[in-house]
Amino acid sequence: MAQTMMRKIVMSGACVVLGITRRSSSRCLVTSSNNVTMKKKDRVLPEEEEITKSVFMSQSTDIYTNLALEDWMYRNMDFTNHHVMMVWRNEPSVVIGRHQNPWLEANISHLTEKDISLARRNSGGGTVYHDRGNLNITFFTPRERYDRKYNLELIKRALFRGFGIKSVINKRDDIVVRDNYKISGTAAKLGRLTAYHHCTLLVNANKADLSKALAKREHGIQTKATESTRSAVANLADIDHKVTVDSLQTAVGYEYLRTPALHLEDGGQGLIMKQRGFQFVNPTDNWFPGLAELKQELQSWDWCFGRTPVFTVSRTFPVPAEILAPSKVYTATQELVINMTVEKGLIDDVTLSIPPGLIESGFHGEASVITHLKGKRFTSEALNALQDAMLTRHLNSDVKKLDEKDQFVAKCFDQVVNTI
C-alpha cells in the first residue's frame, strides 16, 4: 500500500518538487506500517546526518481535511529517518484544544451565523482562530526527537533571515514581537513512536473577526477543561508589509531545509541540496487511504462537542415584575436559577429553582419538563425539547401555545444552551 501511494505521489502531476527532484523519487515517503507497530525498545534512531527532511505543502484549505491529514501522517508514517514539516492554511475557523470546552472558548452562535467552522484538534493547548491570513506549521519527528524549542527557534531564525524581524520565544512557547504581541501559538501531540508539534503564525489574519469569534461571554460554566490564555496579538504583515503567507512559507521552509535535523546551525545551500525539498500534497483519499474516514470523525458533533470534559452551568435570571402574581408584593428579587450538568455534550442533570413569585403566578409542571431534557444535546435541541414538553402539558388544558411564564423560562433556557 505504501509503495503504491509513493508512486502516486511521485507520478501525480500535482506533485511539484521544487529545488531537488533527484532524491525524492528514489526514496519512499511512507515506509511499511510494520515499523509503526514495532517495539520501541528495538528501534534504533539514526545519526543526524542520516536524517533527511521534507517540506509538505497541503493543497487543502479545509480545517477538517488538514487536521485529518495531520492525523493520517501521525498514524501511518515513519519519521525515523525522515523528518517532515507541513505547512497549511484554512478558511475561517476556530480550533479548540483536545481537552477544551467549545461553549466556553468560542462564540458558537456567531460562528454559525458567519459560517466559521469549529474544530477540535488532537493536540493539547488553547483555542486559536485561523483564516487565510494565518500560516500553520506542523513538525513531525520520532517521539524521542520531539523538540519544541528547536522548531520555534527555527521559525525565529527564518523571520530574521527572511525579513529582519526580531522576535522572542516566551515562557509559554508563544512567539512574540515588539511589546509582547503574540504572533504564534503552540500545541503538541506525543504518541508512542511519533510526535508532532504545530503552531500558528499570524500574517494578515482578520483581527476583528478573530476577537469576535473568540469573544468572552456570560456563560456560568464551571469545568476542569483546559482553559485558554488570552493574549494580545499582532500580524506579521503589520510589522513588515513584505511578509505574506506565501513568502513566510518559503522562508520557513528553506530555513527548515538548511538546518540540520537535531541542532540549530546553518547548513547553507549544501544542506538544502541534500534534503528532499518542497512537495505539494493533495489530501484526498486516493493519496492517503483512510483519510476520508478520519475527516468524517473530526467533523462529527460527537468529536467537536461530545468530547467536551464534563461541566456544569449555573445561570440566574431576574423574573420580570409583569409575570409575577399581581396581588402580592415581593421584598426580595425574584430570580429563576437554572443549574445543569453536561456530560459528553449531553444534558445529564437539570435543576430549576423557581422563585415563589413565579409559582404563585401559576407556573408549574417543571418536573415533567425537566425529565424531557435528560440526554439532549447542549444546543437548541434541548430548548426545542423543553418547548415541546411545555406544549404537551398545555394540550391537556386546551391551551395551544406557551403562556408568558413558559416563554420566559424558555428564553432563559435559550440563553443557557446557546451561551448568550
Place this chain on the structure above:
Amino acid sequence: MVLQRYLLSATRQYTLKRRILGSFRQTFCELRYSYSSDSTRKYTDRHEWVVVEKGIGTVGISNYAQESLGDIVFAQLPDPGSEIKAGDECGALESVKAASEIYSPVTGTITEKNSEVENKPSLINTSCFEKGWLFKLKLTKPEELDELMNEEQYEKFLKSDVEKDH
C-alpha cells in the same frame, strides 16, 4: 573458673541464638519477597507501570514520564467497562500544551478510573506511584506481564533511552 565457664557458655548461647534468629530473619525476608513478587511493579517502554493484585492491574506512569511531561493540567482516562488491548491508546495527559497518549500495558476490562486524578491532575506529578494512579483493569491475558520490564530492567532501559536521546 566457674565464672569463666559461665561466660563462655553464655557467649556460645548468644552466638547460637543470633545465628538462628539471623537465619530465620533471612528466610522470612525471602518468603516475604517471593510472596510479594506477584505484585511487583512492571514497566513498559512507554513509561507506564502496572501492579497486579488478584487479577486486577493498577496502571500509572513512571517518575521519569511524570518529570519529562511537566505540570499535568488535564487527565483524560478510560471509562469503566471499556475493553482495551495491550498497547491501545486509552486516554491522554495534557501538560504544557502537549497531549500525551496513555497506552495500556496489558489487555483487560477497565474496572475503575481514578476520579481524584481527574479532579486534580497534579497528583500524577506529586505522587505518580501512589495517589496518582490512572486506572484499574481486570487482566484477561496475565501472561503479557512476562513481556514487561521489572524495576531493574526499566532502570537500565531508561539509561540507554536517555543516552539515545542526547
